[in-house]
Amino acid sequence: MPTWIRSLRPFDALALPGVIERTTDLREAERFIRLFHGEHPSEGGMHARLRDVGRDIARHGTYVHTFEELQFGARVAWRNSNRCIGRLYWKSLRVRDRRDVAGAEGVALECVAHLREATGDGKIRPTITVFPPDVPGRRAPRVLNEQLIRYAGHRTRGGSVIGDPRQAELTALARELGWRGGLGRFDVLPLIIDPGLGGPLLCNLPGDAVLEVPIVHPVYPWFADLGLRWHAVPAISGMCLEIGGVCYPCAPFNGWYMGAEIGARNLADSDRYNQLPVVAERLGLDTSTERSLWRDHALVELNVAVLHSFEAAGVTMTDHHTESGRFLTHLEREEKAGRTCPAEWSWIVPPISGGATPVFHRSYDNPTLTPNFVPGH
Numbered sequence: 001m002p003t004w005i006r007s008l009r010p011f012d013a014l015a016l017p018g019v020i021e022r023t024t025d026l027r028e029a030e031r032f033i034r035l036f037h038g039e040h041p042s043e044g045g046m047h048a049r050l051r052d053v054g055r056d057i058a059r060h061g062t063y064v065h066t067f068e069e070l071q072f073g074a075r076v077a078w079r080n081s082n083r084c085i086g087r088l089y090w091k092s093l094r095v096r097d098r099r100d101v102a103g104a105e106g107v108a109l110e111c112v113a114h115l116r117e118a119t120g121d122g123k124i125r126p127t128i129t130v131f132p133p134d135v136p137g138r139r140a141p142r143v144l145n146e147q148l149i150r151y152a153g154h155r156t157r158g159g160s161v162i163g164d165p166r167q168a169e170l171t172a173l174a175r176e177l178g179w180r181g182g183l184g185r186f187d188v189l190p191l192i193i194d195p196g197l198g199g200p201l202l203c204n205l206p207g208d209a210v211l212e213v214p215i216v217h218p219v220y221p222w223f224a225d226l227g228l229r230w231h232a233v234p235a236i237s238g239m240c241l242e243i244g245g246v247c248y249p250c251a252p253f254n255g256w257y258m259g260a261e262i263g264a265r266n267l268a269d270s271d272r273y274n275q276l277p278v279v280a281e282r283l284g285l286d287t288s289t290e291r292s293l294w295r296d297h298a299l300v301e302l303n304v305a306v307l308h309s310f311e312a313a314g315v316t317m318t319d320h321h322t323e324s325g326r327f328l329t330h331l332e333r334e335e336k337a338g339r340t341c342p343a344e345w346s347w348i349v350p351p352i353s354g355g356a357t358p359v360f361h362r363s364y365d366n367p368t369l370t371p372n373f374v375p376g377h
Helices: 003-007 026-039 046-060 067-079 104-119 165-176 221-226 259-266 276-283 294-312 320-336
Strands: 094-097 127-130 153-155 161-163 191-194 201-203 212-214 229-231 239-243 246-248 372-375
Touching: 026 046, 026 067, 067 094, 067 127, 067 239, 067 372, 094 104, 104 127, 104 191, 104 201, 153 165, 161 165, 165 191, 212 294, 221 276, 259 294, 276 294
Parallel strands: 094 127
Antiparallel strands: 153 161, 191 201, 212 229, 239 246, 239 372
């Protein structure tokens, strides 16, 4: 047993409801089966499969996806994710079927395995690990963290936060559950796993599962003194994978980062790490007036540093100009295939230099399609 798994501890007082009453919607199931066979005509047997699914829902309130259906559903959920600009490679998503893993310890082990496999040697692999679904009478496991890797936000007595303010509430919960982390700006939070029945379990992530990149600048040596860093794999874990009326509440998935997600949001937003005033001061910019565009200048240099650092470390990352072009390629392919490509404009347009990217200058259809990733927990 690895040493990090020994930190798992039960806390019955915080147990969450363990019963699911909702049954699978037959119409959603039938719609998905028809979609699967429509895009896999060589599979055959659609009518027999529809009959079996209808029988299982009538008897048990739900049905079980084949691996082929699960894989297709997970990939199409990425294809249908209207807030994701990086969907061009949706067919490459690697699906880890872990529906036979129900215990919290098993979920913890597989989440760590997911990070190790997705990270590789820095060439990030789009990956999803699918744990058991909710079924009538039984609540499936969940990871309470919004992503598998997040940095703690430590509230001080003065009301400020050291680290990531967005994670202050989760950090407080982790400490209540027994976490004894430090008080640094980039302390990796433990996973908090709700097993469905019983209390949550706390799990520290081992160091070899978390690849981090120190942020430096190709021109300004002082940038290293800021002590900034970020993790390599954005593994979202707080959403439900919904396929054909079946909810998989624990299905962590990742692609790779677009630099602006870190440089223009995580490190730059005033309610996150708020580094623009710091960078502007070190650059000697005039921050007394907005007309100096000091925020814009600092934002560009921060994003230059992020992109440079990931490239120097050999970690997969894309920039917002390249990814905007790729998204339009994806949109064109979907239209040629006769499919609608849902897109939420405010998320597709990058948070830096939006007007300089091709995705800015058009509108998008934005229907809600399934399979999809929906708010979890």
